[in-house]
Amino acid sequence: MNSRGLRSQLKDSVPVAGFCPQSQFGVQDSLRGGFSSVKNELLPSHPLELSEKNFRLNQDKMNFSTLRNIQGLHAPLKLQMEYQAARQIQRLPFLQSSNLALDTLRGSDDTIGFEDILNDPAQSEMMGEPHMMSVSQILWSFHPVSARKVPDVDVGGSYLLESKFGLYF
Amino acid sequence: MALSNVLEAPAAGFNFENSSRNAALQAGLEGQTPRPMKTGTTIAGVVFKDGVVLGADTRATSSEVVADKMCSKIHYMAPNIYCCGAGTAADTEKTTDLVASNLTIFSLNSGRKPRVVMAVNILQDLLYRYRGQIGASLILGGVDCTGSHLYTVGPYGSVDKKPYLAMGSGNLAAMGIMEDGFRPDLELDQAKQLVRSAIQAGILNDLGSGHNIDLCVITDRGVDYIRPYQESQYKDHRTNKYRFRQGTTPVLTDTVVPLELEVVEEKVQQMETS
Numbered sequence: 085m086n087s088r089g090l091r092s093q094l095k096d097s098v099p100v101a102g103f104c105p106q107s108q109f110g111v112q113d114s115l116r117g118g119f120s121s122v123k124n125e126l127l128p129s130h131p132l133e134l135s136e137k138n139f140r141l142n143q144d145k146m147n148f149s150t151l152r153n154i155q156g157l158h159a160p161l162k163l164q165m166e167y168q169a170a171r172q173i174q175r176l177p178f179l180q181s182s183n184l185a186l187d188t189l190r191g192s193d194d195t196i197g198f199e200d201i202l203n204d205p206a207q208s209e210m211m212g213e214p215h216m217m218s219v220s221q222i223l224w225s226f227h228p229v230s231a232r233k234v235p236d237v238d239v240g241g242s243y244l245l246e247s248k249f250g251l252y253f
Numbered sequence: 254m255a256l257s258n259v260l261e262a263p264a265a266g267f268n269f270e271n272s273s274r275n276a277a278l279q280a281g282l283e284g285q286t287p288r289p290m291k292t293g294t295t296i297a298g299v300v301f302k303d304g305v306v307l308g309a310d311t312r313a314t315s316s317e318v319v320a321d322k323m324c325s326k327i328h329y330m331a332p333n334i335y336c337c338g339a340g341t342a343a344d345t346e347k348t349t350d351l352v353a354s355n356l357t358i359f360s361l362n363s364g365r366k367p368r369v370v371m372a373v374n375i376l377q378d379l380l381y382r383y384r385g386q387i388g389a390s391l392i393l394g395g396v397d398c399t400g401s402h403l404y405t406v407g408p409y410g411s412v413d414k415k416p417y418l419a420m421g422s423g424n425l426a427a428m429g430i431m432e433d434g435f436r437p438d439l440e441l442d443q444a445k446q447l448v449r450s451a452i453q454a455g456i457l458n459d460l461g462s463g464h465n466i467d468l469c470v471i472t473d474r475g476v477d478y479i480r481p482y483q484e485s486q487y488k489d490h491r492t493n494k495y496r497f498r499q500g501t502t503p504v505l506t507d508t509v510v511p512l513e514l515e516v517v518e519e520k521v522q523q524m525e526t527s
Contacts, residue, residue, distance in 0.1 A: 129273035132386055136267060139382070180262065194362055196354045197379075199266035208263055 144190075163189075178217040180206045288316045289341050291388075293461020295423030296326060296337035297431060297451040298392045300416045301444035304401045304472035305394035308448035309337045310423070310456050311481070312463040319463070325480065327469045331356045331367045334395030335469050335476065339421035340408060341388040348389050352376055369395040369402040373412055381410030390420045396473045423455025423462040430454045441470065449483060 128134045148160040170185040187193040279286055293314040298307045313321035321342075328336045328349040334356070338345025352375050356367040372393055380387055385408045394403045405413045405420055417435045419427035430451040439447065445468060455462045465481035 128269070129276060130269040132267070132383060133269040133272070135382075135384070136269070137264065194358050196351060196358070197266075198351070199264075201351075203263055203265050203268050205262045205265055 176214070176218065177221040178212045178214045180208070182206075289343065290315045290320045291341055291461070293423075293459070294326065294339040294421030295419065295427050295452050295455025295459060295462040296339050296392050296421050297419040297424075297427045297448050297455075298337065298394045298403045298417065299431070299435065299439070299444050299448055300394075300401050300403050301439040301441060303441065304396045304470065305403055306441075306444045306448050307335055307337050307392065307394045307469040307471070308452045308482070309467050310452055310462040311465045311467060312461070313342055314461055322464050325467065327467055327478065327480075329353060330372055330393070331360070331395065332476070333366055333397055333471065333473075334369055334372055334393060335471060335478075336372075336394075337392040337420070339390045339392075344387045345389040345391065348376065348379065348387060349391070351379070366397060368397040368399060369393060369404060373404045373406060376406045377410045377412050380406060380408060385409040392418050392420050394469075394471060396471050401471070419451060419455075421455070421459075421462065423452075423459035426454040426458040427451035445470070445482070453483075 148163070151159045151163070166189055167186065170183075170189055173181070173183075173185055175181045184193065290313055293312060294310060296307070296309045298305060307327055309326035311321075311323050311326065312319055313324040324342070326337055326339070326345075328338055328346065330336045330349060330353045336349050336352075338349060352372055355375055356372060359365075359367055359371070372395070376391065376393070380389065388408050389406075390408055391406045392403070393406065395401070403415060403418055405415070405418045416437065417431045419431055421427075428451075431447065434447045434450065436443075448468060449466055452462075452466045456464070456466070464485040466483040468479045468482040470477040470479070
């Protein structure tokens, strides 16, 4: 059920280079990311790393394409608009939101998976500095729409290429 | 833009940050790495006339050492569904717990008892998603509104539905007994004896299985969890008492140093007893 993904859909997924945390000036951050090596930056170190990072993305894409094939274009269009709206309901940039509306839309509000037990972002020991996070979000809102970072819930904090309505075809 | 104090929230779920470090350590340590606790194991199940009988041994090993002599391998999933787990002990327990929680939520939402095939589908999706990295081979058995069912789910997500099954390192021995003794529509006692013999064969012929035999009988009237059904004949009996009597060690010298305490401040507070 989760695995009818098509390889062609992976082209929009998060690129591997999104793994190592970047520091200021783009230099490797040894404190947070460990020692740098070219191999680490090109390939994921664990076979599951890439598939887990893109899991929800791929599942959504697949479901939407199936829905489009069955019910026509309007169905995924309307759903995507609702997802966009639900994704905008967030708290302050440095606070963790429960994303209840998004969960309800996805249907994952009545299932428990490893993402609810392990590494819960609400229990994270680190917190971003409130002023810097708010400033950074305001600055990003002025950025042109082509590469927009939204406090993202399905792909942990990486950059997504989205069209105006966030459709994936 | 990436400032050093703008935090990227960690993604929920599995964290692979240390996997490259672990790979480097494994290459460096060359075999002295800590081993996870596996359940080695013989687990078996059979469908009989009124329901399902599941059986398991109780030994858990950590490479060559027995880590747990009385480990419980038959896990609860729903009031009418139980699951035997072989493979990495933590993986089987956590996975069955997760599926049990999901089934409970489903029962509360819909007001229905879950079906065995639902548990199997959830497990299959979960294990296939993680491509076998979660080392859990499970035998699920239960009775629901459609009848009694016995399924096996492999670590990579393969599913098989059979009237009799055996899994684990002792499955070859157990399967031999099962193949010979299975008949359709067995009685309860015959089914229990069959599963007992199958697990016994696994215990005798496999190093990863041992000690007691647990049985779980599931019928539409209820569940009978018999732990232990058969105890190991190799229990240790202490032949002597090994406590030393008082005065075995002679006392040579005795020094008492009184602690001098000085009263610095005295405060009396009345307690309200009304």
